[in-house]
Amino acid sequence: MNVKSYQFKNAKTTPPPEPLAATDDLFAPPQFRSRVIAVSSGKGGVGKTNIAVNLGLTLAKRGIRVALLDADLGTANVDVMMGLQPEYHLQHLITGQRSLAEILVETPSGLKIIPGASGLPDLADLPDAQRDVLLRALMGLDGTVDLLLIDTGAGVGRNVVQFILSAGEMLLVTTPEPTAVTDAYALVKVLAGYHLPISIKLVVNNAQPQSEGEAVAQRLATVAEQFLGRAIEPVGVLPRDKNVPQAVRHQTPLVEFSPYSPMAVALNRLAERLWSDVEIQQVTGISQFFRKIMALRSVITG
Ligand SMILES: Nc1ncnc2c1ncn2[C@@H]1O[C@H](COP(=O)(O)OP(=O)(O)O)[C@@H](O)[C@H]1O
Numbered sequence: 001m002n003v004k005s006y007q008f009k010n011a012k013t014t015p016p017p018e019p020l021a022a023t024d025d026l027f028a029p030p031q032f033r034s035r036v037i038a039v040s041s042g043k044g045g046v047g048k049t050n051i052a053v054n055l056g057l058t059l060a061k062r063g064i065r066v067a068l069l070d071a072d073l074g075t076a077n078v079d080v081m082m083g084l085q086p087e088y089h090l091q092h093l094i095t096g097q098r099s100l101a102e103i104l105v106e107t108p109s110g111l112k113i114i115p116g117a118s119g120l121p122d123l124a125d126l127p128d129a130q131r132d133v134l135l136r137a138l139m140g141l142d143g144t145v146d147l148l149l150i151d152t153g154a155g156v157g158r159n160v161v162q163f164i165l166s167a168g169e170m171l172l173v174t175t176p177e178p179t180a181v182t183d184a185y186a187l188v189k190v191l192a193g194y195h196l197p198i199s200i201k202l203v204v205n206n207a208q209p210q211s212e213g214e215a216v217a218q219r220l221a222t223v224a225e226q227f228l229g230r231a232i233e234p235v236g237v238l239p240r241d242k243n244v245p246q247a248v249r250h251q252t253p254l255v256e257f258s259p260y261s262p263m264a265v266a267l268n269r270l271a272e273r274l275w276s277d278v279e280i281q282q283v284t285g286i287s288q289f290f291r292k293i294m295a296l297r298s299v300i301t302g
């Protein structure tokens with residue numbers, strides 16, 4: 001597959017993808033390497049979008065080239081949280097009305113936002129041509145960003161699962177609430193059923209006190225190891241912080257609204273932790289992400 005031919009501006013005219021041969025090694029080292037991380041959760045409302053936006057901004061401020069895709073196709077709201085009013089979004093991209101370059105919003109910090117559209121059908125339910133436009137456009141980003149963050153929306157629906165398995169790396173978000181933890185476990189269980197090599201990193205958000213978050217992370221990691229044989233790496237506990245809802249109300253990202261708040265400080269630590277091990281990560285690369293999505297589309301049910 002000639003990766004270089006997939007440029008944003010060619011999205012409407014590029015030919016359909018070559019079918020994947022059974023022998024294709026989906027996990028071979030990719031040609032271009034952008035790390036792809038899906039920010040996901042079992043239960044909604046646990047802080048995914050806040051974490052994706054603020055982590056993206058924190059990394060961008062450190063000079064890392066980050067794009068954030070709002071792939072919560074049910075309730076896309078990255079733009080609302082950032083106080084953006086994008087003229088165009090994913091709907092315009094997949095229908096071929098606009099290119100990725102035209103819908104992409106570059107914020108002053110350097111973070112690139114790909115605005116979502118609420119009410120889009122599941123990736124798997126999109127007409128082939130529309131899904132291919134989206135995936136090819138994303139692939140055109142490969143190598144131009146260091147990290148593609150995907151705010152996937154919650155649950156075990158096939159869209160979420162497809163994004164996570166294809167990204168190869170998931171930042172699993174939960175709160176200490178038993179319902180959120182149970183749903184996080186359910187998501188890991190569904191993912192484990194596909195027997196694909198994904199790296200699962202766990203963040204416990206809205207923790208009060210910190211020790212409760214740490215205990216929850218440890219418990220979830222132990223249970224997943226014991227009953228699912230999956231390693232979960234706890235990478236951080238984020239505190240409950242009243243500045244978070246305030247920042248949301250002001251439609252200003254927390255790290256800008258209140259850069260020294262406990263949550264912003266904890267997000268900085270998380271960013272450091274996530275980026276410090278980049279050298280040893282199995283970086284998926286967006287082209288690889290694309291190939292896996294194509295291969296998985298007929299496999300995933302839900
Ligand atoms: N660390 C936190 N402290 C206090 N409130 C939080 C925290 N993280 C998230 N929230 C609140 O939780 C709600 C859901 O957050 P959001 O990021 O939209 O979750 P999701 O994307 O998982 O649905 C928001 O109202 C937000 O203000």
Ligand SMILES: [Mg+2]
Nearest residue numbers: 048049072077
């Ligand atoms: Mg959200």
